[in-house]
Amino acid sequence: xxxxxxxxxxxxxxxxxxxxxxxxxxxxxxxxxxxxxxxxxxxxxxxxxxxxxxxxxxxxxxxxxxxxxxxxxxxxxxxxxxxxxxxxxxxxxxxxxxxxxxxxxxxxxxxxxxxxxxxxxxxxxxxxxxxxxxxxxxxxxxxxxxxxxxxxxxxxxxxxxxxxxxxxxxxxxxxxxxxxxxxxxxxxxxxxxxxxxxxxxxxxxxxxxxxxxxxxxxxxxxxxxxxxxxxx
Numbered sequence: 001x002x003x004x005x006x007x008x009x010x011x012x013x014x015x016x017x018x019x020x021x022x023x024x025x026x027x028x029x030x031x032x033x034x035x036x037x038x039x040x041x042x043x044x045x046x047x048x049x050x051x052x053x054x055x056x057x058x059x060x061x062x063x064x065x066x067x068x069x070x071x072x073x074x075x076x077x078x079x080x081x082x083x084x085x086x087x088x089x090x091x092x093x094x095x096x097x098x099x100x101x102x103x104x105x106x107x108x109x110x111x112x113x114x115x116x117x118x119x120x121x122x123x124x125x126x127x128x129x130x131x132x133x134x135x136x137x138x139x140x141x142x143x144x145x146x147x148x149x150x151x152x153x154x155x156x157x158x159x160x161x162x163x164x165x166x167x168x169x170x171x172x173x174x175x176x177x178x179x180x181x182x183x184x185x186x187x188x189x190x191x192x193x194x195x196x197x198x199x200x201x202x203x204x205x206x207x208x209x210x211x212x213x214x215x216x217x218x219x220x221x222x223x224x225x226x227x228x229x230x231x232x
Contacts (some may be wrong), residue, residue, distance in 0.1 A: 008102050009116055009135040010087070016043040017138035020051040021126050023147030025216050026168035030144055030228055037202050037232045042205045044136070048129045050169055051145065052081060059087045059136065061129035065095040066176055072099055089132050091119060104132065110201040112209075122198045130211075142231045148199075150190035151217040156181035162190065177185055191219045199223070 018034050020026065031054055037043045047057035049067060053075070060081065062068060068090060072078050082088050088101035096103035106121045107113070112134045113120050119131035126146060133141055136163040151164030156179040161171065172179060180186045184195045185194035204211055213220055 008087070008097055009119075009137075011137045012044050013137040013139055015041075015138060017133045017136060017231065018043045019046040019047055019048060019129060019133055019146075020055055020057075020145055021048045021129075021143065021145030021147075021215075022050055022167040022169070023145040023215060023218075024165040024168050025147050025218070026051065026145040026150075028053070030214075033228055033232065034144070042140075043232055044138075046129060046133050047073060048125045048145075049174075050167070052086075053077065053169075057081065057086055059089070059132065061089045061125055061132045063125045063128050064176070065090070065092045065093055067125075068095045068099055070173060070176060076137040091121075091128065104135075110198075112207055113201055114207065123195060127195065129152070134207070134209060140212065140231075143211065143213045143215055143218075143220075143223070143226070144228065146213060146215045146220055147218055148192045148196055150180075150186060150192070152190060154186070154190045156186065196220055196222070 001103055034045060034055060038045055044058040045055060046059040046061065047055065049062050052060050082101060089104055090096050090101060091104055091106040093103050104119050106119050106128065109120045111120065112131045116135045122128050130141065145168065150161035150166055153162030154160065159179050185192065187193050196219060199220055211223045212231045213223045213225045214231050
């Protein structure tokens with residue numbers, strides 16, 4: 001059986017939490033800097049969805065049960081990381097039981113949950129993974145690969161990516177692809193305005209956490225933006 005919530009979150013208050021998302025800005029220079037900071041015991045690494053493939057995480061989160069089904073079957077590295085001590089989380093209880101990973105339920109509420117029995121849903125692993133990260137008591141959380149925008153020319157209705165990448169690795173397998181179409185979710189320039197509005201409701205002062213966005217060119221501007229070398 002999977003482990004469940006609250007007491008499963010370690011106290012990492014002495015470390016910086018570095019979340020590596022899947023945005024196209026993720027690059028090897030950033031990853032090398034994060035690896036070095038981890039070796040120097042300055043930080044702990046949280047990966048979201050496929051970013052576990054490019055850097056060894058202490059914590060991993062993915063919300064989509066189809067994602068877990070696909071990658072546990074096709075990539076033995078996930079099982080190796082789990083068995084090697086990486087904390088793995090999902091809010092889907094059946095998935096947690098199936099793959100012997102940690103389960104944290106979710107609720108539809110604004111900001112980040114202060115109750116470790118829950119996270120707040122947010123239409124994707126990037127936001128929800130931030131909620132999981134917060135439960136590890138990091139006082140500073142650094143975001144990498146949080147571009148929050150699609151390439152110029154993106155068209156969800158026609159399933160056209162546009163002039164670039166949506167993720168650093170390109171596209172998910174077809175069965176896992178999502179094509180955002182609503183003008184309330186993505187504007188004509190590819191900016192993910194629906195998701196950005198969720199982040200804008202996070203009151204860092206009230207939560208006593210410092211969130212720093214170290215994603216070059218990110219459309220997410222509600223958090224201080226710094227170079228990664230300045231933040232870690």
